[in-house]
Amino acid sequence: MGSKSLWTQIVDTNWAQDVSSLPTRYLPPGNLQMLYSQCPGGMSYSHFTRRYNHRWANILRFAHPTNFPACDDCTAYKTAFEDSTDALDKFTISKQYKSHLDAVGEDRKFENWLQDSKPGDATLLIHADGMDQSKWVVPRRRHHLLTKSLSKYDRPKSKLQGIWLHGFAMFLYVLEPRLAGDGSMVSECLVRSLDKMHEYCTNHNIAFPRRVMLWVDNTVKESKNNTVYKLLSFILLQKGLELVGICMSRVGHTHGCLDQCFGIISRAMKFVDDLADDDDIVEKVTRIVQKVNLKAWLGSATVYVEKLESVRDFKSWLEHAPVRYAGALKDDISGAHSFVFLRRRDVPTHLHISCSSDRWPEQSNDVICLVKRFASDKNLSQDPVLVWPQAFMGLLPPLPQEPRPVRCFDVERRKKLLALADTLLNTDATESTGRTVRYLCKLAAAHAEPAPLPRLTWLLNRTVDEYDALISFDASSIRHMQHIVPQMRFAALFKKA
Numbered sequence: 001m002g003s004k005s006l007w008t009q010i011v012d013t014n015w016a017q018d019v020s021s022l023p024t025r026y027l028p029p030g031n032l033q034m035l036y037s038q039c040p041g042g043m044s045y046s047h048f049t050r051r052y053n054h055r056w057a058n059i060l061r062f063a064h065p066t067n068f069p070a071c072d073d074c075t076a077y078k079t080a081f082e083d084s085t086d087a088l089d090k091f092t093i094s095k096q097y098k099s100h101l102d103a104v105g106e107d108r109k110f111e112n113w114l115q116d117s118k119p120g121d122a123t124l125l126i127h128a129d130g131m132d133q134s135k136w137v138v139p140r141r142r143h144h145l146l147t148k149s150l151s152k153y154d155r156p157k158s159k160l161q162g163i164w165l166h167g168f169a170m171f172l173y174v175l176e177p178r179l180a181g182d183g184s185m186v187s188e189c190l191v192r193s194l195d196k197m198h199e200y201c202t203n204h205n206i207a208f209p210r211r212v213m214l215w216v217d218n219t220v221k222e223s224k225n226n227t228v229y230k231l232l233s234f235i236l237l238q239k240g241l242e243l244v245g246i247c248m249s250r251v252g253h254t255h256g257c258l259d260q261c262f263g264i265i266s267r268a269m270k271f272v273d274d275l276a277d278d279d280d281i282v283e284k285v286t287r288i289v290q291k292v293n294l295k296a297w298l299g300s301a302t303v304y305v306e307k308l309e310s311v312r313d314f315k316s317w318l319e320h321a322p323v324r325y326a327g328a329l330k331d332d333i334s335g336a337h338s339f340v341f342l343r344r345r346d347v348p349t350h351l352h353i354s355c356s357s358d359r360w361p362e363q364s365n366d367v368i369c370l371v372k373r374f375a376s377d378k379n380l381s382q383d384p385v386l387v388w389p390q391a392f393m394g395l396l397p398p399l400p401q402e403p404r405p406v407r408c409f410d411v412e413r414r415k416k417l418l419a420l421a422d423t424l425l426n427t428d429a430t431e432s433t434g435r436t437v438r439y440l441c442k443l444a445a446a447h448a449e450p451a452p453l454p455r456l457t458w459l460l461n462r463t464v465d466e467y468d469a470l471i472s473f474d475a476s477s478i479r480h481m482q483h484i485v486p487q488m489r490f491a492a493l494f495k496k497a
């Protein structure tokens, strides 16, 4: 549609006679001056602001700058630069600031290099992140008499967990409101996504990647890390992979491609007027991701949107491995940002491997962790650590095939949900209300059976013997490892027998 006909349709019709009834739309963060600069000439700034404030300020709003934490280093450099009056000082500070930005850029370069992987490549990059900023409350009814009375209720909220297997697919899991966002949840999402990818590879005759690098933002808790790190060690041995790693962006510089994608989805979801239940969220998100602009941006990756209603108890299962990881896992600048898991036999021989227990005799398939302070560092920040002796594989019972029990809401919360259902039924008997009421009643149950889990094929089959036939991993191809003084030591603390 040409701009002229768009103008006719939207502005120069009686629709624009009464703009107060138009729904609110958001512009990217900015101010009026920036908007005015894009306005074709002829109008004075004062006239422009007057008209905007008079009729448009509530309809066309500027989005808030995102609430991502600023990097401490960046803030310190900027403040020091502003406070300084000496030209030489200013020069020194700006030079230091630039080298900080360069270092951040190195991490990004490494991330982009990994991101370029295509199906059939040896390395797979996985971005995993939760969309915590916006939670979608159900029910949502905009432009409706009920809207005001709904806001006083504590409505159930759904979050989104994203797993992006670069070059293959993106999985968006809409989390059940009662589901804890812990290590087991992340593990379940990872394993389900990898299982689907393996199916795809098998069907298309593509070799499954031999190296898997997981990239997360820097807000993972230590306990969550313990579950995910143990799972990665397990996967390395179970699947006979060459290398499995986990990298984190630097604090304050964590905004990555998955966040950008979440931003697009979250902005588009602002314009959705009705949400009846969790299936409705899945439907609407699916519609958004199929839009042309997001598709173009995602490339050939297929997007799957599905509900995540139950998970395996990965945490308890992995606790059969008597080890706990500590140190360097803090969510701040003192933590290490790169952990690479390899087998003992693939660790370069000149490196000394440290171990906190003498209970585990050396075996060639022991999982060793190489720790770096930042992802792009070329040196390790400490000696490699034994994290998962080969013998652990014999200590783990089979992977649970039963879902973890549902943790129901407390009595108070359940009552509130039912009260909300009651209000809806009494005021608005529509098809959409029926859906919502069914959803609310499900969440308000005092006992609930967890939803059945999909069967996994990939993770269950042990392929370590296949790997033994391959030539051992060439250590010279492990680039991007090393240097920088360790701030916090990472340790694997083995429990006594």
Ligand SMILES: [Zn+2]
Pocket: 071, 072, 073, 074, 075, 100, 104, 252, 253
């Ligand atoms: Zn910074």
